[in-house]
Amino acid sequence: MRVIYMYHEKEPHGAFYTPGSLPDPAEAFKQARSLFLTQRINQTPLKPDPRLKTLELLNQDVNLPQGDGTLHWCKMFKLNDINRKHHLIRYEPVFDSSSSASYVYHMILHECQGSSPELEIMSRENGCPCYKADRSILTCNSIVAAWTRGSEGFSFPNQVGYPLESNQARFYLMETHYSQSVSEYSWPFHKPKAMVDNSGLKLFYTSTLRPHDAGVLSVGMDPNWRHIIPPGQEHVVSEGHCVGECTQRAFPRDGIHVFAVMMRTHQIGRQIKLRQIRGREELLPIAHDRNTDWNYQEYRRLTAAPVRVLPGDRLIAECIYDSSARAAITLGGLTTREETCLILTLYYPRQKELTTCHSLPSLPTVINSLGINELVPGSNPVRIASPPELSGMTLETRLISYDWRNNFRSFQYVTRRGSFKPLCWSARNQPMPGTENLEGFAPNITKSYKIFRSCSFVGSTNVANVFYQNRNRYVTESEANAGAPLEGNGLEQDDGGSDDDVDSNNVIEGAARSKVYRSSVTESMGLSAASPASYRRPSAGITGPFEQMFAVLLFLIFLNSFRIATASTSRTCGMIGIDTVPTSTGSAAKSSVSQAATASDTITEYNK
Template identity: 30%
Template sequence: MLRLIFRFALLWAVADAIFNVRLGEDITLYWELDYAAGEFVAEIHAKNVDPTTGWVGVGFSSRGNISDGSGDFCITWRDQLGAAASASSAGEHEPPMQITDVNIRNGTNIIEVDQQQDCLDFQFVFQNGTLKWTFRRKFTTCDYFDYALEEGTTHLHWVKGTGPLYDIKGVSIKKALDQGFKRIRFLKNIESPEQKQTRINNLRDGSTWNFKILNTQVKVPPVETTYWCQIFKIPEGVAKKKHHVIQFGSFIQKGSEDLVHHMEVFHCSADAHVSIPMYAGPCDASPPELSVCSRVIGAWAMGAEPLSYPAEAGLAIGGPEFNPYVRLEMHYNNPGLKGGYVDSSGMEFWVTNKLRTHDAGVIELGLEYSDKMAIPPKQKRFQLTGVCNRECTSVSFPRDGITIFASQLHTHLTGARVLTRHFRPSLHPGNVDGFVELPFMNWDNHYSTHYQEIRRLKRPTRVLPGDVLLTTCEFNTLDRTNITLGGFAISEEMCVNYFHYYPRTKLEVCKSSVAWKSLREYFHFMAEMEGQHIEPEGAVSSNYNGIEWTPFRAKLLSDFYNKSPIDMQCNQSDGTRFPGSWDSMSVPKFPKLLQARNPNDECYL
């Protein structure tokens, strides 16, 4: 049994062992994970709840829409009908709170009661005007009306309303006093006491110090989404001499906890003597000189923990050849359209001059930033895959391989699922084309571009020379009427996995795109066989936009991508390719990536 149950008075004594997130202005969720038992215990503190008729719930959905059939809540409430019967027989006037496992009727906001009740071990207390309640639930309940918790992004909902109620069934979530959702990583990593103490000791070491990259009194406008960019110079003491970053995390100004959605810090990869304009303003109005500020050195999203590097590695910054400029990109989320916000949040870095055994590095996997790859409109799950092929890993990785310990998945607005598959050469006759598939290296079946963080892998992974890494993204373009091209604009698309690893090698980019020769042949086919009014030798974007997209032509494009040769970007840190011919390369036929399965399905296999 986890320690959180009915520990209201002792909560703060065990706060270091659990996670917490604020939900709206009045609710805070605390939770503890038990991976061995496959369950969690939650404790919710809700302020401003009517002690006689109030009801409160927390729950989950697949993508933030509780009406799509995935809405699942545990709700605590009072049964006034039961209270009346109790009062007449026993003189009891106030019914106790109870908990009910409910789902949201598909296509509506109406609560339905689950036949199988999985919100267990409920207890509650009103304390100093706050309702505190706790329950236990399995990650996977084997009930299709329950949301199954899995790795990656979790859309966490809250709801608070008032009665009186005689039944929770039939109540409309829409009529609640307060409701909303946040994206978090619910199934977080757990540090052992020894690991935690080692990390704390490292931060307290006399050779370690910290610095902050903070916005300066940003007046956040009363609009839902603001992307704010600002250029900084890192402290001279760090810039002039090589250091290792050993941890980074957020530094959120008090009062901005619900405003700051996510942020990234990018190093400006230019010569050491190059000056970068000290810009501060909307990201989409940034001067062109800021385009070199694109190497991620820190990232955080709401609910994320600080990222600590393994004891044997650190991210190298500073030194004679190091450009001292960085760019802070902040995403402010203001759905209430409130005015008057002034924010000075940012990121905090811990560095040491006691260099660790290995420099850590970052490799970009996935698709080349190019309009050669595109997604037709009206697609629910269109897949694109970027290849890091065996030729590239063979020439770039040391004989003992590299260790990947963290990962950041990235797409733009239509990305819905991202994962990287890992294949290793094998001589076993039963393996496909001489490869065996190893466990996924990072995956998110509920991905959202609005929640991006660098995640420590639960199990660091060794990648050897000759291994193949396939990064696949699923895109949903049901609301788009024309083709979505690959590119840098937010309306265009990317498919990237930034792997953090050690020891650092010269490899910085291992990405692919469809081969130019094959793409021209495809456009000739579309013009000659499908009668499309395009110029096959003309601009790629014009050709894609000139095609009249139908479900059949979308399927043709998908099949073409999956069977065509690729052009490889096997790029070193100076931007040049490793020696060799990297165009029109063949790709072994790997097993098709299947549609994401509901973990509840595993109960019935």
């Protein structure tokens, strides 16, 4: 939830507030901040310990973009003094100044495998734009830490830490995404100025080892132009698949345990869900955020219990976008004006076989979603060969003239049911052996989970109460639409296709991007200059600043009253999840009992 607050440098006069005694609100400082009002993670301050060490990894004099520009900056670090295994237990941002905080959008620290002359040279330099780095020679595809705007840092649970040891990994690449933050409450009065930045990350690590080594698995849609979001639509669904063929090869026999997630979209993202498929059955979602804020997407712990993911399970990052304020298509990419659908999962025990598990719509799926059967080979500009009614038309013209209003349902069906290319990459930034030529399709789900409301007394022994007491506090909204029929990393990687396929992609991408108007700040506020007034949805109910502040005040009063009421009664209502998991194998049966007994492995509570 976005909370609007206001304060004044002058104290009110007297002990009693009377009309006219408060300072003029027009002269007060007004701002907004996104908060998880119902999530209370116990971030206990670290106790003084001689075995606890700190390390700051900072950028050096990075020239920041002005206005609404964006920059991905990569800097290599060489760590020689961690002579034996330690555990990273916390990290937090370090800002060069209060002004630089508005520029840093996210920071991701990658662990590089092995040593090479190229890594050594990069570690002696101040850094460079990431697109200038030869990513084919970088073996840095294992995420250590990820921070996004709005977060104050992350502390690992007491039983888990990320392993650090110079003998195992000596080079670390920090990727910093700079993007000027222009608030709708300060624009257009905010005038950014030229400046340099030395921000970075502060690591807290200890020689007191914890029981489990943590790892990070990235799941979702690979940031690429093939990820197309039509304009003028309030509900666009995109899905990124981590297929079972990849988890089967990589995960240990007993599976992995996910204990935290970072769910990421950009400006028009509205919801994001991490789905879990086992065989033909969909289990309860691992996490579901129904009100995502692209300026506040930090790691969120699954507070009740970790979720077990077994070898062969499929994970799906499902994102919902609202493009109703945009008049042109939005493409996938790394900038905040483009879109993304990624979920970083923190888990244990760590494995290095699979660190990136993305998918990318196949070229036939992209073409068919636009009502095109075939392109003219080698044409430049790209022209359509069939169907006959489109023969000879350029791809640019098709993108401009496409009737999204009448064809959106068929577009959505093709993109969700069409073929895609699984991208399963290891820590060494290479495809997993045996996955290079995989072709993926949407799963054929024959059994889904069910959600129903139930009330029970705290302390009772009925099964429903056990489910409620142990659920993960992350999502409480109804999942009534789950399983309904369809309506119709960091560093970007190559999809591993042939040279001819890559050349064809480049030509088609150029045609697609040539007529795509990237969104401006006004578009992100629903005031697109490129769109007619009909695209602007009227505000409902609350409009002015006073009304907004009053509404927030009423909500906080209600929230406090609700907590008092629930504290004084033993009766509780909640969302109950029932799922039946196949028990064909011993490990699967054990996992099934665990999930059915707690329901906290997969239900989480919405915190906005």
